[in-house]
Amino acid sequence: MKKTLIYLIFNTIAIFLIVTNAYAYLDPGTGSFILQAIIGFLAALSAGFLYYWTKVKNFFLKLFKKNNNDEKTDNR
Amino acid sequence: MMKKLTIDDGSFRDPDARVAYLNDSVYRIVYPNGFRKFELIKKVLQIKSIAEYLIDTVEIDKEELRLLELENDENVKVFKHKKIDYISYPYEWSFHRLKDAALHHLNLHINLLKNDATLIDAYSYNIQFNNYSPIFIDLMSIKEYSEGEFWTGHKQFCESFLNPLVLKSKLGINYNNWFKGNLEGIDTGELSKLLKFRHMFSWNIFYNIFLLNYFEKKYKKSGDLKITKNKKLKKNYYLSILTNLVNFIQSLKPKKEASVWGEYSRDNTYNEEERKNKYDFISNYFNKIKSNKVLDLGCNNGEYSKLALNSGCKSVIGLDYDLNAIDEAYLISKKEKLNFLPLYFDVSNPSSNIGWYQKERKGFMERLNFDSVMALAFEHHLAIAKNIPLEDVVKWITSLAPKGIIEFVPKNDSTIQSMIKLKGDIFPNYNLENFKKLLSNTARITSEKTVSKSGRTLFSFEK
Numbered sequence: 001m002k003k004t005l006i007y008l009i010f011n012t013i014a015i016f017l018i019v020t021n022a023y024a025y026l027d028p029g030t031g032s033f034i035l036q037a038i039i040g041f042l043a044a045l046s047a048g049f050l051y052y053w054t055k056v057k058n059f060f061l062k063l064f065k066k067n068n069n070d071e072k073t074d075n076r
Numbered sequence: 077m078m079k080k081l082t083i084d085d086g087s088f089r090d091p092d093a094r095v096a097y098l099n100d101s102v103y104r105i106v107y108p109n110g111f112r113k114f115e116l117i118k119k120v121l122q123i124k125s126i127a128e129y130l131i132d133t134v135e136i137d138k139e140e141l142r143l144l145e146l147e148n149d150e151n152v153k154v155f156k157h158k159k160i161d162y163i164s165y166p167y168e169w170s171f172h173r174l175k176d177a178a179l180h181h182l183n184l185h186i187n188l189l190k191n192d193a194t195l196i197d198a199y200s201y202n203i204q205f206n207n208y209s210p211i212f213i214d215l216m217s218i219k220e221y222s223e224g225e226f227w228t229g230h231k232q233f234c235e236s237f238l239n240p241l242v243l244k245s246k247l248g249i250n251y252n253n254w255f256k257g258n259l260e261g262i263d264t265g266e267l268s269k270l271l272k273f274r275h276m277f278s279w280n281i282f283y284n285i286f287l288l289n290y291f292e293k294k295y296k297k298s299g300d301l302k303i304t305k306n307k308k309l310k311k312n313y314y315l316s317i318l319t320n321l322v323n324f325i326q327s328l329k330p331k332k333e334a335s336v337w338g339e340y341s342r343d344n345t346y347n348e349e350e351r352k353n354k355y356d357f358i359s360n361y362f363n364k365i366k367s368n369k370v371l372d373l374g375c376n377n378g379e380y381s382k383l384a385l386n387s388g389c390k391s392v393i394g395l396d397y398d399l400n401a402i403d404e405a406y407l408i409s410k411k412e413k414l415n416f417l418p419l420y421f422d423v424s425n426p427s428s429n430i431g432w433y434q435k436e437r438k439g440f441m442e443r444l445n446f447d448s449v450m451a452l453a454f455e456h457h458l459a460i461a462k463n464i465p466l467e468d469v470v471k472w473i474t475s476l477a478p479k480g481i482i483e484f485v486p487k488n489d490s491t492i493q494s495m496i497k498l499k500g501d502i503f504p505n506y507n508l509e510n511f512k513k514l515l516s517n518t519a520r521i522t523s524e525k526t527v528s529k530s531g532r533t534l535f536s537f538e539k
Contacts, residue, residue: 029292030301031231031288031289031292031294031295031296032288034291035287035288037304037308038307039283040314040317041313042283044310044312044316046320050320
């Protein structure tokens with residue numbers, strides 16, 4: 001038990017030291033680190049999803065734009 | 077006379093280096109703790125896909141180092157940077173300029189990561205503009221990338237780039253004055269209070285604003301960081317966060333409202349002949365003086381700034397308080413590749429010295445370096461609309477540069493008539509004769525010409 005406690009305390013201090021030494025002049029935001037640690041991987045998933053979503057969206061936008069251009073030419 | 081090296085007051089945040097000036101040159105003095113980064117920066121400057129994002133930089137030789145007269149010059153390494161013509165700050169940028177700065181920052185970061193380097197922060201003050209081109213100036217932010225590390229600048233990027241853009245784009249609220257008041261940008265907690273439920277459906281807003289705010293609130297102590305123990309951010313996830321932001325920011329557009337001056341250049345009070353008179357006067361003037369750096373007060377979309385450039389001037393800094401007009405001016409300058417830097421500026425409340433010791437970000441008067449000023453259809457916005465005494469207006473304008481042009485707008489002009497419609501005519505001394513007297517009290521009038529039927533008159537002056 002004692003050993004685990006010492007281990008934990010040592011680790012926490014170590015992490016704290018590493019972070020403050022490297023980025024001493026910037027408050028990186030604890031929340032931002034934890035967000036990246038826990039669900040950073042979601043960014044990659046969403047990138048994949050967004051890629052296809054944009055494709056679908058662009059397809060419809062193009063259709064829409066085409067119609068718009070046609071209208072403009074007609075008006076002229 | 078030899079001048080002495082002066083240290084930049086705003087460069088204190090990085091203990092490994094300081095920025096200093098001598099004889100119109102900009103130096104970055106790097107101390108031993110920063111030597112490793114110094115070598116890395118030298119290496120990345122050789123990589124073309126990265127160097128094109130960075131300010132032109134060279135390491136100085138021993139001879140030049142001696143000229144700097146540093147106390148301990150054996151123990152420093154020094155870069156020399158190309159000088160930026162006019163320093164501007166993100167709270168003076170219109171939407172599209174801030175957007176381009178954000179994309180510049182992200183793309184640089186992506187290219188660095190691909191070359192095993194990264195950025196330790198993500199501050200919009202690290203970007204400056206050479207007219208329409210963004211340029212990354214804080215080279216000491218570059219460091220080696222180690223596998224699995226987190227994006228330390230994430231929160232800072234959100235506050236100083238993303239949040240202001242989202243504020244304007246999704247809610248139609250201008251960020252400039254809020255940003256200036258906060259210095260660091262728009263706080264994520266405050267922004268998430270303003271955003272609506274429907275905005276959560278955008279992945280990037282959900283992740284970078286709502287979730288970030290949730291985690292920031294929940295985990296405040298550095299001890300909480302033990303959650304991140306043994307956790308790493310894989311490089312491809314890191315790159316995904318950045319590319320997601322690139323795609324998202326690229327898609328952002330300002331939510332537009334009707335602007336007072338946005339339509340000015342198409343909808344002003346001049347007829348064709350009067351406009352030609354004004355054009356001729358200005359064009360003749362600038363062809364004669366060929367100014368290096370013109371200050372255009374109330375530049376609107378830059379119509380007359382462009383005229384000054386076409387008449388032999390090298391560069392124009394334009395200021396206006398109408399953000400729509402400034403944004404349009406920026407887009408025009410970018411499209412036509414003009415040496416023109418339009419910035420947001422409220423003359424009755426100019427950018428002041430702010431930040432630590434009130435020296436970190438300089439005010440407008442501290443940044444004066446113009447050799448001529450142009451104030452067209454401008455003085456009445458101060459003297460009539462803002463009740464600033466005409467004498468002070470004339471004194472102020474003539475203090476900004478040694479020479480220039482001022483246009484006087486008489487009281488019977490329709491713009492002034494609409495200004496005094498409600499508050500009444502409380503300006504008995506506002507007339508051409510008095511204006512001329514006040515101008516000749518502070519400067520020498522070199523030419524004058526009445527250009528419109530209503531009696532608008534242009535003066536050129538010299539001190």
